[in-house]
Amino acid sequence: MKKLIKIGAAVACLTTAVAATAPAYAEDVLYIPSLSYRTGPFAGGGTPNANGFADYFNMLNERDGGIGGVKIMLEECETGYSSKKGVECYESTKGKGALVYNPLSTGITLQLIPKAPVDKIPILSMGYGLSATAIGEKFPWTFNYPTTYWNQLSSILKYADSKGGLKGKKVGFIYLDVGYGKEPIPLLEILAKKMGFTITKYPVGVKEMQAQSSTWLKVRKDRPDWMIMWGWGAMNSTAVKEAAKIRFPLDRFIGNWWSGAHADMRPVGEAAKGYMAANFSGIGTSFPALQDVIKYVVDKGKSQVKSKDLVGDVLYNRGLFNAVVVAEAIRAAQKATGKKAITGADMRVGLETFKLTKERLKELGLEGFTAPIIASCKDHEGAGPVFIQQWDGKDWKRISDLIPPMNDIVRPLLEEAAAKYVADKPGWKTQTCK
Amino acid sequence: MFYRETGQFKTSYEADSAVFPILQDRIGIMIMLVIAFVAVPLLGNDFFLNTMMIPFLIFTLAAIGLNILTGYTGQISLGSGAFMGVGAYACYKMATFFPEVNLIVLVLVSGFFSAIVGMFFGLPSLRIKGFYLVVTTLAAQFFLTWSFNHIGWLYNYNDSGAIDNLPRKLFNIWISGPNASPVTNYLVVLCIVLVMTWIASNLVRGRIGRSWMMIRDMDIAAELMGVRPLYAKLSAFAVSSFYCGVAGAMMVFFWLGSAEVESFDENQSFLILFMVILGGLGSIMGSYMGAAFIVILPVLLRAAPEFFGLSVNPTNMEHYSTMIIGALIIFFLIVEPHGLARLWQIAKEKLRTWPFPYS
Incomplete structure (x- = not known):
């Protein structure tokens, strides 16, 4: 019984501790x-x-x-x-x-x-x-x-376009199959029409992040001219490894800014040489x-x-x-x-x-x-704008100037998306800008 | 000494078969209800309500749901996370279709969608048992989460792929959405959970609950005595999924505010199963205990160093908390494989004879 009382007291102490308001910090x-x-x-x-x-x-x-x-x-x-x-x-x-x-x-x-x-x-x-x-x-x-992600995608496509044109080309889009990876797809489809290229999508589930060989077999069969990646975590290094394995030209493979970290490419090392990624902060x-x-x-x-x-x-x-x-x-x-x-x-x-x-x-x-x-x-x-960086086997090297996005196309789409988000929320507070 | 039933005579059958036949238990429950309805809303701050009490209650409901299926009917399921998701997505869709309908009604109705889906995936249980059934429920888990991810209609084609709660009012008070105060959310959740607990405790004590337990204990004998496995098993699946579905809808609308598919993945199912096993299979009270253990304890552990004025790196604290919880789970399961509810029962029996135990 004593034990029980002790345990009870300890629990009560802890509960009141958490319930007690957090201390406010001094003003300065x-x-x-x-x-x-x-x-x-x-x-x-x-x-x-x-x-x-x-x-x-x-x-x-x-x-x-x-x-x-x-x-x-x-x-x-x-x-x-x-x-x-x-x-x-x-x-x-x-x-x-x-x-x-x-x-x-x-x-x-x-x-x-x-x-x-x-x-x-x-x-x-x-x-x-x-x-x-x-x-x-x-x-x-x-x-x-x-x-934003959408503007970034337009910058990446601009870069690809500047390297030999995208018209009539095939672009593969490999992405983490969650909200984050799917988000740019609407824009990708609009830009595909505008810039005249076709897209093939390669979703990679969270559980298949480190087992992508079947996805890349499909890539080998489809032979896209460019690959664009929206990946995060272990997906990035695996994708680059698999791409190298099927001898996909890595200088035609661009990741977004979450797919181009040192931590991703160090384990791949020399094999990842040539792989590119977008970035907006200096290296x-x-x-x-x-x-x-x-x-x-x-x-x-x-x-x-x-x-x-x-x-x-x-x-x-x-x-x-x-x-x-x-x-x-x-x-x-x-x-x-x-x-x-x-x-x-x-x-x-x-x-x-x-x-x-x-x-x-x-x-x-x-x-x-x-x-x-x-x-x-x-x-x-x-x-x-973003710039493109390339992996030289040991380190990331910046290889392009700053590429401004196609904001004139993206902005109206963003407005539309924002209006949709707000539409079904009564009481949502907006503001007017001068 | 304090916990003695001497002199408490039952003079009617109703009194004899009451849920809480002992006076001390009834007083205890009353005190707990007063604490839950008065003390917690008055004293608890946002952190306490939002990260401990509300999730605790929601997971309790899900655990009761799974307990009905696994603890009372003996059908192991790893799909409870996905059934929660069915409730959440159904509630989200209905809230967009019928913005003027009372949200609490929608939350409860979404349970029916979950029940239908649960019954459908419960069909294999008529043929297979045990580990094989686990595999089919796991298939339900994967299929449903795949649907949540790939059927754009379910999340209204949101760019984020997530569903979010829609602000709704009840009697001119915000009950969901960012303007709803945590106290309101807590009280709404508390009422729903308590009412559904009461229904569940009556269900399992009634005819239908007895037929579930007969199926669990020996299905062939049950069949010979006239229990129809089709009805018993499918009703268990339906009721269990109903509870999970309501819990899922409450999770999105009264707690998290938005949810992606990951909130309903198999980890969630495992977590609920752990709550049930740890709390005690076949015990409603055990569901509360298991949920408290899995939901509240980690939060307390993470908040503990700051309270005691220690500064522990939050990353290390995360590791310590995982280790401590893991060790405690093993400890409790070794001490009492039948769960926390059984421990409480033993404690109660000891208390009856205290301080003069006669054996």
């Missing part, structure tokens, strides 16, 4: 939750991204004492790429004065989109999430700088800001990266770029409101007004790292 802190995933099947992509995101903020704290004199407090919450745990993380952190959420998962983003206007905390889904959220009038609280550590990260954070042992060589990886730099955008938006919000410690609502204003110009990028020590982003109320994506 910029609190940013980082929904990361360092465990689970997609940890290979989640870990470098989370490292880059965290290290940049740590660097700002160490070098400049935070932003505008206010320290940044970053808290990681492990989601394991699961939507349920993502919601759990959201609920446990939103009360602490969270400024912005970067879920790094389309599934979690979809769940947070309707919650954002209610809790007044914006979402920045950088290069993932719902493409339609680019329409600022319909989605005041969601942002996806620098560009390597040659930028002064990256050097500062190494100096102030990595060398001092304050980073979670396993080795210094991993700094500057594609996904590390993308996480860092995400942090740069957040930091710039915080600065813009501080300027617009005159407050030092801002709220989620102020942050939204910041995300609509920051200007990451060429000059500003140079000031930040990121010259040439990425294309400029000019935020606006109407356009929550910026329709930024």
